[in-house]
Amino acid sequence: KQNKNLPPSPPKLPFIGHLHQLGPLPHQSLWQLSKKYGPVMLLRLGYLPTVIISSAEAAKVVLKTHDLSSCSRPPLHGPRRLTYNFRDLAFAPYGEYWREIRKICVLELFSVRRVQSYWSVREEEITRLINSISHHASSSSPVDLTEKLFALTAGMIFRIAFGTSFQGSDFNHTRFNEVVQAVEATMGSFCAAEYFPYVGWIVDRLSGLQERREKVFRDMDTFFQSVIDDHLSPGRTKQQHDDIIDVLLKIVKEQEGFGAAHLTEENIKAVLLNIFLGGVDTAALTMVWAMAELAKRPSLMKKAQDEVRNCVGNKGKVTDGDTDQLHYLKMIIKETFRLHPPAPLLLARESISHFEVNGYDIYPKTMIQVNAWAIGRDPESWKDPEEFIPERFMDSPIDVKGQHFELLPFGSGRRVCPAIYMGTTTVELGLANLLYSFDWKLPNGMKEEDIDMEESAGLSLTISKRTPLKLVPEKHF
Numbered sequence: 471k472q473n474k475n476l477p478p479s480p481p482k483l484p485f486i487g488h489l490h491q492l493g494p495l496p497h498q499s500l501w502q503l504s505k506k507y508g509p510v511m512l513l514r515l516g517y518l519p520t521v522i523i524s525s526a527e528a529a530k531v532v533l534k535t536h537d538l539s540s541c542s543r544p545p546l547h548g549p550r551r552l553t554y555n556f557r558d559l560a561f562a563p564y565g566e567y568w569r570e571i572r573k574i575c576v577l578e579l580f581s582v583r584r585v586q587s588y589w590s591v592r593e594e595e596i597t598r599l600i601n602s603i604s605h606h607a608s609s610s611s612p613v614d615l616t617e618k619l620f621a622l623t624a625g626m627i628f629r630i631a632f633g634t635s636f637q638g639s640d641f642n643h644t645r646f647n648e649v650v651q652a653v654e655a656t657m658g659s660f661c662a663a664e665y666f667p668y669v670g671w672i673v674d675r676l677s678g679l680q681e682r683r684e685k686v687f688r689d690m691d692t693f694f695q696s697v698i699d700d701h702l703s704p705g706r707t708k709q710q711h712d713d714i715i716d717v718l719l720k721i722v723k724e725q726e727g728f729g730a731a732h733l734t735e736e737n738i739k740a741v742l743l744n745i746f747l748g749g750v751d752t753a754a755l756t757m758v759w760a761m762a763e764l765a766k767r768p769s770l771m772k773k774a775q776d777e778v779r780n781c782v783g784n785k786g787k788v789t790d791g792d793t794d795q796l797h798y799l800k801m802i803i804k805e806t807f808r809l810h811p812p813a814p815l816l817l818a819r820e821s822i823s824h825f826e827v828n829g830y831d832i833y834p835k836t837m838i839q840v841n842a843w844a845i846g847r848d849p850e851s852w853k854d855p856e857e858f859i860p861e862r863f864m865d866s867p868i869d870v871k872g873q874h875f876e877l878l879p880f881g882s883g884r885r886v887c888p889a890i891y892m893g894t895t896t897v898e899l900g901l902a903n904l905l906y907s908f909d910w911k912l913p914n915g916m917k918e919e920d921i922d923m924e925e926s927a928g929l930s931l932t933i934s935k936r937t938p939l940k941l942v943p944e945k946h947f
C-alpha cells in the first residue's frame with residue numbers, strides 16, 4: 471500500500487523486531503518508549519505487528535470511535551488450550567459466539583441483582599478475614615496483608631462460583647490455589663510460537679512450555695470436572711442461592727437464550743477460568759496497593775478511618791449498604807486504580823478492519839495494547855501525576871466505568887470488564903472493613919519511606935507489589 475501512514479516505530483532488530491525493548495516490566499518500558507515515539511506507536515514483536523496506545527485521546531479514538539473495528543482478541547497460543555480453544559468470554563474472538571456468551575454473563579452472572587444476592591458470602595468471608603487479623607492484633611505481630619487479601623478474594627470467588635466454602639468443601643483448596651497459580655504462570659510465560667510462526671513451537675517444545683501447559687490444562691480440567699459432577703449428582707443438597715455453576719448448567723440443559731452456538735460443559739469450564747483469573751487477583755491487588763499507599767500517608771489513612779467510623783458507628787462491621795456513603799474511600803480507590811491499574815495493558819485487542827488513529831493507519835489483524843498504566847501517569851491528563859492525591863477526584867465527574875479515557879482500570883467499549891460492579895463492591899467492602907476494625911502501624915523500626923512500592927517483574931496480565939505488605943494491626947472495634 472503506497473500511501474500508508476504507519477505509526478512511528480523505534481529501530482528494530484532482524485527477526486525479533488522490538489521484542490528486546492520490552493524489559494521485565496513491559497508497561498513501564500512501553501511508557502518510556504512512548505515519551506519518544508508518541509502516544510500511537512507501532513512495534514513488531516517478532517512477526518506480530520502491535521500498536522501501543524498511551525494517551526487518553528488516542529484511547530478514546532480506538533475504544534470508542536473505532537470500537538467495532540478493534541474489538542476482537544488476537545488468537546494467542548498461551549490462552550488457546552486453557553480456554554478450550556477460545557470457548558470462554560475474555561479471549562474469544564469478536565463474533566456471534568462472543569456476543570451470546572457475553573450477554574449471558576452480563577445478565578446472569580454479573581448483574582447487580584446477582585451480585586447483591588451474594589451479600590452473605592461477602593460478609594461471611596470478610597468476618598473470617600477480620601477474625602484472623604484479630605489474632606495478630608492481640609499479639610501485636612505483623613500481618614501479611616497480601617496473603618490475607620488474596621485468601622479473601624479467592625474464598626469469595628470460590629463460594630460464588632462453586633456454592634461452597636473452602637472450609638466446608640471436599641475440595642482441597644491448597645490444590646485449587648496451586649492449579650490457579652499454575653494457570654496464571656503458564657498464561658504469562660514467554661511463548662515463542664506467539665511471535666515466530668512455523669519455528670516458535672520448536673522452541674516451546676524444547677523449553678518444556680508445551681508439556682507444562684498440557685499438564686496445567688489437565689489438572690485444571692480435572693478440577694472443574696469434579697466440581698461440575700458434584701453439582702450434577704442427585705444426592706447434592708440444594709443451596710439457598712444458585713451458584714455460578716448452577717446458573718451455567720441450567721443454561722446448558724435448556725439451551726435457552728443462547729443463539730446459534732451450542733453450549734457444553736467445556737464452555738462452563740472456560741468461563742469458570744475467566745472468573746478465577748479475572749476475579750481473584752484484580753481485587754486483591756487493588757486492596758494491597760491502596761493499603762500500601764495509605765500506610766505511607768498516615769494522615770490520609772486517618773481521614774479514611776474517620777469517615778468509615780463516623781458513618782458506621784458502633785455497628786461492629788461495615789456491610790454492603792454502608793459503602794455508598796464512603797465518598798473519601800471511593801476517591802482513594804480511584805486514585806489507586808489510576809496509579810496501579812491491576813491489568814496495566816488491559817487485555818490485548820485485535821483489529822478487524824482498517825481505521826485511523828491520530829492520522830495513522832491501523833490495518834486488520836494488528837494487535838492493539840492500551841497502556842492504562844501510562845495513561846494514568848500522563849501529565850496531559852493529570853496534574854502531579856506521580857503523587858497519590860485522592861482529593862483530585864473531589865467534585866470530579868471522572869469514574870472508572872470506561873467513559874473517561876484518562877482512567878481505564880476496567881477497559882472500555884464492547885470489551886469493557888463485565889464485572890465492574892462485582893470488582894468494586896469487593897474492593898470497597900474489603901478496604902472499608904480493614905479501616906474500620908483496625909488501626910495500622912508499621913513493623914518495628916520501619917519508616918513510611920521504607921515501604922517498597924516497586925512492582926514485581928513478569929509477563930503476567932496483572933501487576934503485583936514486589937514484596938508482600940506487612941503491617942501491625944491494633945483492634946479498634
Ligand code: HEM
Pocket residue numbers: 559560561572744745746748749750752753756812813816817818878879880881882883884885886887888889890892893894897
Ligand atoms: C478490580 C477488579 C477488576 C479489574 C480492575 C478488572 C479489569 C479488567 C480489564 C482491564 C479487562 C479488559 C477490558 C478490555 O479489554 O478493554 C477485563 C475484562 C474482563 N473481566 Fe475484569 N476486572 C476486575 C474484576 C473482574 C471480576 C470480579 C471478574 C469475574 C468474576 C472479571 C471478569 C472479566 C471478564 C470475563 C473479562 C473479559 C470481557 C470480554 O472480553 O468481553 N473481572 N477486566
